[in-house]
Amino acid sequence: MKLSGYxxxxxxxxxxxxxxxxDPTRRAILARLALGEASVTELAEPFAMSQPAISKHLKVLxxxxxxxxxxxxxxxxxxxxxxxxxxATEWLEKYRKIWEAQFARLDDLLEELKAHEKARxxxxxxxx
Amino acid sequence: xxxTGTLTVTAQxxxxxxxxxxxxxxxxxxxEAYTKPDLLKRWLLGPDxxxxxxxxxxxxxxxxxxxxxxxxxxxxxxxxxxxxxxxNAPGKLVCTEAFDDFPGEAVSTLELAEHxxxxxxxNTVHSPSKEARDGMLATGMEKGVGRSYDxxxxxxxxxxxxxxxxx
Numbered sequence: 566m567k568l569s570g571y572x573x574x575x576x577x578x579x580x581x582x583x584x585x586x587x588d589p590t591r592r593a594i595l596a597r598l599a600l601g602e603a604s605v606t607e608l609a610e611p612f613a614m615s616q617p618a619i620s621k622h623l624k625v626l627x628x629x630x631x632x633x634x635x636x637x638x639x640x641x642x643x644x645x646x647x648x649x650x651x652x653a654t655e656w657l658e659k660y661r662k663i664w665e666a667q668f669a670r671l672d673d674l675l676e677e678l679k680a681h682e683k684a685r686x687x688x689x690x691x692x693x
Numbered sequence: 694x695x696x697t698g699t700l701t702v703t704a705q706x707x708x709x710x711x712x713x714x715x716x717x718x719x720x721x722x723x724x725e726a727y728t729k730p731d732l733l734k735r736w737l738l739g740p741d742x743x744x745x746x747x748x749x750x751x752x753x754x755x756x757x758x759x760x761x762x763x764x765x766x767x768x769x770x771x772x773x774x775x776x777x778x779x780x781n782a783p784g785k786l787v788c789t790e791a792f793d794d795f796p797g798e799a800v801s802t803l804e805l806a807e808h809x810x811x812x813x814x815x816n817t818v819h820s821p822s823k824e825a826r827d828g829m830l831a832t833g834m835e836k837g838v839g840r841s842y843d844x845x846x847x848x849x850x851x852x853x854x855x856x857x858x859x860x
Contacts, residue, residue: 583704586704587704587705653704657702657703657704657710660702660710661700661702663739663740664700664702664712664714665700666739666740666741667736667737667738667739668700668714668716668736670735670736670738671716671723671726671736672698672716672717673736674726674732674735674736675716675717675718675722675723675726676717676718678718678722678725678726678732679718679722682722
């Protein structure tokens with residue numbers, strides 16, 4: 566069975582995406598960039614962080630392909646890139662869908678087991 | 694945090710996937726459903742069209758399990774298996790898991806906690822490699838299924854939540 570979607574070097578990128586998204590500051594930066602592009606100075610403002618610290622986070626995000634930086638040498642505005650984020654979410658969503666269906670079946674099975682126990686109480690709770 | 698029946702799946706770093714869900718049943722029943730072949734065959738089936746052709750469980754530390762599913766329509770089979778590392782019924786089950794068609798081995802930790810007859814399940818799957826992680830999805834993969842990436846707002850909303858749950 567072949568994996569769909571990420572064959573062409575995509576898994577490495579997906580890896581970097583998950584790593585980049587693991588950090589709350591980086592997620593907040595992405596949330597800010599979803600509203601529009603911003604410079605490092607603008608991004609540093611709402612966080613109690615120095616610009617170099619923010620720059621480090623931006624590098625991780627850039628490496629993961631989640632953001633791109635503008636050419637303007639002084640401002641280098643950051644903007645969000647939708648595709649890797651979409652892939653990471655798609656991956657999780659697929660995984661969730663599979664398990665959601667399985668757990669729905671497990672719910673039914675558990676109801677059946679409970680009813681079965683009620684009808685024929687095989688084991689009574691024993692005190693230890 | 695989650696309501697009964699709501700499944701959350703979270704990526705924890707780039708190596709772990711954490712699933713959380715509650716079940717309206719005592720945990721010993723959930724435990725049985727996870728460890729008895731007759732019961733596993735009823736629910737652990739992946740997407741529609743797949744069914745078990747082999748389901749062997751040797752429930753002891755160092756014991757092995759082996760699952761093979763088949764899909765007639767696709768004419769495909771999918772096998773996976775692993776070894777039990779820690780068994781603490783009905784609260785904790787640790788096992789390795791590897792898919793036949795994918796290199797790498799993941800470690801799955803299943804934790805079941807019970808409160809007022811409701812069981813909270815937390816399943817953490819740690820993949821030492823991206824290959825093993827991708828293998829976890831093997832049963833769900835269908836060729837040519839593309840999705841649009843236009844859902845950025847939803848994505849960001851869910852990613853920005855501290856728990857990082859994907860709705």
